[in-house]
Amino acid sequence: MEKLMGFVGATVGSLAGWYLGALVGFTTGVVLSMVGTGFGLWAGRWVTQRWLEGGSL
Structure with a gap:
């Protein structure tokens, strides 16, 4: 699940x-997409760990 x-x-x-x-430009879109990927990966796993442990978010 994690x-x-x-x-x-x-x-x-x-x-x-x-x-x-992409509102700024193509290269900025690519860079922020990579940053968003890393943050989203961290956030998704963080929420799942808290949820599976039965703790509060």
Whole structure:
């Protein structure tokens, strides 16, 4: 489950970074897409770890 949520988070983060960066330019879109991928991967796994441990978010 943790890997799946990491993948979903990375996909959503990448998409958000791309759209925000593409407003400035192509290269900025690519760079922010990479940053969004990393953040989304971290966030997806973080939420899953908290959820599976039964703790609060």
